[in-house]
Each structure stands twice: as C-alpha cells, then as structure tokens.
Amino acid sequence: MPMMTAEDLAAFMKREFPQSHPERNVYEKVGNDYVRMRRKVDAGDLRPGGTVSGPTMMALADNAMYAVLLSRIGPVALAVTTNLNINFLRKPELTDLVAEARLLKLGRRLAVGEITIFSHGMEAPVAHATITYSIPPS
Amino acid sequence: MPMMTAEDLAAFMKREFPQSHPERNVYEKVGNDYVRMRRKVDAGDLRPGGTVSGPTMMALADNAMYAVLLSRIGPVALAVTTNLNINFLRKPELTDLVAEARLLKLGRRLAVGEITIFSHGMEAPVAHATITYSIPPS
Amino acid sequence: MPMMTAEDLAAFMKREFPQSHPERNVYEKVGNDYVRMRRKVDAGDLRPGGTVSGPTMMALADNAMYAVLLSRIGPVALAVTTNLNINFLRKPELTDLVAEARLLKLGRRLAVGEITIFSHGMEAPVAHATITYSIPPS
C-alpha cells in the first residue's frame, strides 16, 4: 500500500522543492510501487528542431523516481540520487510528457527504479531511465 | 587541433540554444579532445539542504559533452544525446560548477565522452558522467 | 512478427558463438519485441557466499538483448554492444537464471532494450539492465 497519495506528493513537492516548478507537474496515479506523472512542457523546455530538451526529460525521470520512492517510504526529503542512466529513444512531440516510474528494489540503504517517458498520447516511449537513490539512515 | 575556439562555442550556444541560459556558462579552455567550462549557479538551481540540484549537474554534463564534441567536428546543431550515465559523488557547494569533458571516442556515427564536475575551487569531484552522442550522417 | 523462432536463435548462437556456452541456454519464448531465456548456472558461475557472479548476469543480459534484437532483424552476427548499464538488485539463488528482454527501440543504427533477470521461480528480480546495440549498415 502506498504511504502517500497523489495529493500528498503534490503538496510535499510544492513545499520542499518550490524551485523545481512543481506547478507544472500532476501526479496522475499512485499504485503499488508505481507512479504516473505528467509534466506540462513550457517554452524554456524547447530546443531547435521542435523538440523537448534532454535536461527536461532527465529532471522528469528523477522527479518520478523520487515520487515512487516517497510513495513507499513516506516524505523523506533527504533521499538523494546516486546514479541515473537514461537512454533517449525518440524525438518527443511538443506536448506534455508523461512518466511512469516502477520501483525495482527498495532496500534499507538503496532504492532502484525504472522510468519510461512518453509524449502524451503516444505509445512508443521517448526515453527510458534507471535511477538509484540513497536512503539516509533513520 | 580543435575546430572551434572557446569564443566560437560561446557564440554558437548563444545563437542555437538561447533557452539553455548560455549567459551563465563560460568556456574556459578548449584543448585536444578536452573542454573545461564553468557554470554560474543561480537561485533556481538550489535545493533544500544548501545544495545544487541534480538536473543542474546533468544539464551541465550534457552541455560540456556537446561542447567537446563540437570542438572536434564543428558546429553541428543536430547531434543528439543517446545515452547519459551520471554518478553523484558528493554534495556540491553553493558556488559555481566546473565541468571537464574528455572525448573517449569519436566515430562516424557515435561519440563517447566522460565528464567530471567539481564545485569551483574544490579538488574532489561532485559528479561524474559518461555520455554518448549520435552524429547525423553528413 | 519475430523473424527468428526460439529454435532459430538456439541454432544461430550454437553456430556463431560456440565459446559462449550456448548449450547452457534455452530460448523459452520469442514474442513481439520480447524474448525470455533461461541459463543453467554451473560451478564456474558461483561466488563466495553462495551466489552467482556478476559477470554471469552481465553476459546473460547481453545475450538476451542480442536475442531479442535478432528476433526482429534476423541473424546479423555483426551487431555489437555499445553500452550496457546494469543494476544488481538482490543476491541470486543457486539456481537457473531467467532473463526477459524487451526491445524499447529499433532504429536504423541503434537498438535499445531492457532486460530483467530473475532467479528461476522467484518473483523479485535479481538484476535489471539496459543495453544499446549498434547495427551495421546493410
């Protein structure tokens, strides 16, 4: 059972990470070891050739992993990313991005998840990431 | 011999990627298969606990890799990142970040480099990345 | 539709990669952008503490990715791995390993897939990899 709802996640992010533009993110679904979130793309995210920047997708992947981790362990602001690996698969459309994060492992010290990113409404993923977080001793 | 100087890189980035805040970046040194750049950290890059955000470091690593690639092949705006792997090693200071990028391989289709990121003036790295770019057929 | 069946894959691997111990591998299922294979673990794969070696799992992940790629493009011996990222999640049991490979992208030049490895009969994965292959020009 998740320890945080979509509303909990949105409130936590707004309070703890105001600089990360939490108003552009919607946590659409929180399930068992699963979070789906949607990010509104704005002008600052765009790049030449009519696409969304890589850093925008990396930030989204990291955010989605953090959300699925928090959904299991509760609001622990000090968990930190230790490793992120991302493959950019296709050119994103100029539309919202959707990220689906799944937790692969939740240990006492490390959590690992995989995140697939889509352009909203499309079936083929635009990026895929695996991310490790270090969990502080409690 | 590099095909672009530090000034060439700065002018190209300003022209092609105005949304990526090129005014915060200084290309300090362009050598053989090597670029060192410095990025001014601003309020939007900060995170709770007095540190710099992971996405800021990922964007910097990607930018430095792109710069060292362009320094070899010239201003090819359409080269794209296909894979990025980053390890976050230490908490950065609240100061400028410095990235050193080295090209490990320049093939006809793929280029691979490694990037080490430091807090300005510190010896121990805060992050290390390896990045692959796909080079469009000419 | 796959271009190679499980039997085709087994025959190809036996012929082209006799040194990689193809007799220990069984291709159990070939689907759309999906291969499941099983590898018999032998004494050389074991490590202190009663576990299976990391290199055994890396070789299996690479083999499974190659199989799912071949199932789409046919028997192209010269496709080569360009990047492999693996997270080791749990200590494997002393039993056969099962790998499930899914193709995330098949481009003209690059193919990317993700591979999840299980100890046979267990639900929680022991490792997860993402792998990129470069496809030679035809």
Next chain:
Amino acid sequence: MPMMTAEDLAAFMKREFPQSHPERNVYEKVGNDYVRMRRKVDAGDLRPGGTVSGPTMMALADNAMYAVLLSRIGPVALAVTTNLNINFLRKPELTDLVAEARLLKLGRRLAVGEITIFSHGMEAPVAHATITYSIPPS
C-alpha cells in the same frame, strides 16, 4: 597509502575467487586510489571477427574496480557491485587487456570508480566503465 600491495591483491583473489581465473590476471601497479591490472586473453574470451568478448571486458572492469576498492579498505570479501555502466569504444586486438581503475569516491556505504580498458600496447581505449560498490557495515 594503499592498504594492500599488488602481491596482497593477487593472493586474496586466488584464495577468495578461484573460479574467476585469477591465474590470468596480473596486478601491475597499485597507487593512490589507482590500480592497473593486466589480463591474459584465452580462447574462451574470443568472438567471431577476431575480437574479445564483451563479457570478458565487463568481468575485467569489475575485477579492477574491486581491486582498487580493496587497496583502500583492505580485504573485505563481501563488498558487492550495485551498478556497472560500460561503453564499448573500439574493437579490441587479440592480445592481453590492460585495465586502469581510479577511485572517484570512497564513502562509508558506497564506492564509485572509473575504469579504462586498453588492448596491451595501444593508446586508444577499447572500453570505459563506471562502477559502484556497496560496502557492508563493519
């Protein structure tokens, strides 16, 4: 100052990991956060097209990282790989492989290093890896 010499590493590996063919490895140099090792390639490591297998290089990278970690913390058999990322850069020659491992971070719980692999006598690297080990609580 390293806590283990090249001879210490060779003896430890032979004792603890007899299945990993320690007789093929020579620890050539142990420095500050640095190990250089050489691996004799044998027939089982070869692949079609006259090259060395990817798994051979992955196993070597992992071994070199383990060696540089042990050189700092002493003979801790239970440190385990949690993440390995490798880029294959060039086709290796049919000759010994040389790996240079550098420790990027040694924390209480995690150690991160980078490893560059060469064909013996060649200047351009054939592969580059970054690896994370988890260090058990003492």
